[in-house]
Amino acid sequence: MCPVRVGVIGIGGRANHLASVLMHDEERRGDIVAICDVNEAALERGRKTVERVMGHGVATFTDYQALLESPDVDMVIVGTPDHLHHEMALAALGAGKHLFLEKPVGTNLDQMHDIVTAAKDSGKLMEIGYVLRYSPFYIEAKKMIDSGELGRPLFAQMLEQYYGGAPVFFRGWWRFRKNVGGIMVQKICHDMDLWYWLFGRPRQVVAFTSSMEFKPGNWDSTAARCSECDNHCPYYTTPNRARNHSDECLYNTDKTGADIADNAQVLVQFESGLNLSMGMNFFNSRGQDDRFLRIVGSEGEITGRLGEQVLRFDPRHDATLNKTVLYECAPGGLGGHGGGDEIQILEFLQGILEGREAKAGRESAYWSSILVMGAQLSADTGRVIQIKDLVEKYPFPG
Amino acid sequence: MVRFSGELLVDDDGQLVVKMPLSAMNPELFEIGLVEILEEFINRRVRVEVLPLEPRYERRDG
Numbered sequence: 001m002c003p004v005r006v007g008v009i010g011i012g013g014r015a016n017h018l019a020s021v022l023m024h025d026e027e028r029r030g031d032i033v034a035i036c037d038v039n040e041a042a043l044e045r046g047r048k049t050v051e052r053v054m055g056h057g058v059a060t061f062t063d064y065q066a067l068l069e070s071p072d073v074d075m076v077i078v079g080t081p082d083h084l085h086h087e088m089a090l091a092a093l094g095a096g097k098h099l100f101l102e103k104p105v106g107t108n109l110d111q112m113h114d115i116v117t118a119a120k121d122s123g124k125l126m127e128i129g130y131v132l133r134y135s136p137f138y139i140e141a142k143k144m145i146d147s148g149e150l151g152r153p154l155f156a157q158m159l160e161q162y163y164g165g166a167p168v169f170f171r172g173w174w175r176f177r178k179n180v181g182g183i184m185v186q187k188i189c190h191d192m193d194l195w196y197w198l199f200g201r202p203r204q205v206v207a208f209t210s211s212m213e214f215k216p217g218n219w220d221s222t223a224a225r226c227s228e229c230d231n232h233c234p235y236y237t238t239p240n241r242a243r244n245h246s247d248e249c250l251y252n253t254d255k256t257g258a259d260i261a262d263n264a265q266v267l268v269q270f271e272s273g274l275n276l277s278m279g280m281n282f283f284n285s286r287g288q289d290d291r292f293l294r295i296v297g298s299e300g301e302i303t304g305r306l307g308e309q310v311l312r313f314d315p316r317h318d319a320t321l322n323k324t325v326l327y328e329c330a331p332g333g334l335g336g337h338g339g340g341d342e343i344q345i346l347e348f349l350q351g352i353l354e355g356r357e358a359k360a361g362r363e364s365a366y367w368s369s370i371l372v373m374g375a376q377l378s379a380d381t382g383r384v385i386q387i388k389d390l391v392e393k394y395p396f397p398g
Numbered sequence: 399m400v401r402f403s404g405e406l407l408v409d410d411d412g413q414l415v416v417k418m419p420l421s422a423m424n425p426e427l428f429e430i431g432l433v434e435i436l437e438e439f440i441n442r443r444v445r446v447e448v449l450p451l452e453p454r455y456e457r458r459d460g
Contacts, residue, residue, distance in 0.1 A: 324449055
């Protein structure tokens with residue numbers, strides 16, 4: 001079977017990683033034939049990498065439209081900043097390409113609806129970078145729900161703590177809300193896709209965001225950048241312009257223009273009646289960096305950390321703990337997002353070869369966005385958002 | 399803090415050992431004595447919690 005001919009638009013961290021997985025796939029389901037970036041140094045690094053690893057040349061572009069015009073490209077990976085997703089996704093689908101779109105699905109509901117509609121109308125396959133569905137940790141949790149092992153899901157709590165997110169999200173393009181649509185849209189759309197997958201359709205959502213740590217006054221400095229600062233904080237860094245590695249102050253957001261929140265709490269009620277709460281923050285202790293899960297079912301309770309790939313199961317009515325078991329979901333050494341990064345892109349390629357959608361296609365794109373953008377709307381307006389209102393305004397295109 | 403997982407065995411000398419990899423990068427399994435694993439905590443109060451660990455990944459069907 002001929003490999004899928006892949007074009008990569010936006011050679012940043014995420015797309016680079018996906019490309020690397022694809023290039024090292026022993027089954028060779030994909031072949032990178034074209035790459036595009038406005039950063040010519042990154043483009044040149046990408047060209048050399050493809051030539052070294054895949055053993056052939058690659059077409060390079062600084063204009064993504066030119067890449068899309070190439071008849072040699074079957075599928076594109078769009079890994080550009082979030083505010084470009086809408087424009088590029090529509091162009092890619094309009095050009096008749098299968099699409100792997102990094103999350104989120106645009107930065108607002110209008111954009112999401114355009115993208116999902118375009119995917120349906122194009123007849124091409126689309127996959128959103130919701131990698132958590134592909135992590136063995138969550139796959140096992142879903143199996144325990146679907147098999148009845150956990151009983152009826154009754155209650156759920158999730159937490160994401162991301163120490164390393166602070167320097168990422170308060171430097172570079174992520175720090176501007178207009179680029180990401182809000183911290184929840186950018187950061188926990190992953191998780192909301194997961195909840196839809198596990199618990200079905202949501203009924204209502206309420207959320208709160210704030211800036212608790214990364215704001216002026218919480219570090220004794222007035223500098224806009226590390227290179228101008230004489231009181232280095234633990235996030236001190238040196239800039240590397242060639243790699244877009246900047247050194248904006250995480251604290252002095254009045255100087256850097258950062259206007260995103262550094263924490264959020266969300267409460268969702270699903271149509272089943274299940275209530276789920278989730279928190280996320282960027283200021284946790286490093287030793288507590290992870291995604292945490294707790295699902296209480298009618299037959300027992302599972303808890304665990306994504307990074308450990310272990311689910312603890314406590315049977316509901318056993319007080320002795322003698323029946324408590326740790327379920328190991330995967331052997332050690334998994335990669336990003338609990339192994340999801342590696343598995344997803346290859347499953348999408350396999351789906352293209354077999355003419356079928358992978359796991360995070362149009363339906364996933366739609367419902368996760370309805371939920372996360374509803375949560376963002378709640379945080380912005382202070383209202384409880386009824387999901388049916390959003391569905392009426394933005395019906396699922398199919 | 400130390401955290402480890404592996405198969406708990408009694409070796410030829412009657413000592414409790416855990417058969418486990420030494421690092422995530424090397425899948426080879428070694429039998430490590432509990433004394434060796436825990437020696438930095440000797441003479442300190444510790445909390446020890448031991449639970450059975452059952453692999454599920456062999457049953458994964460994608």
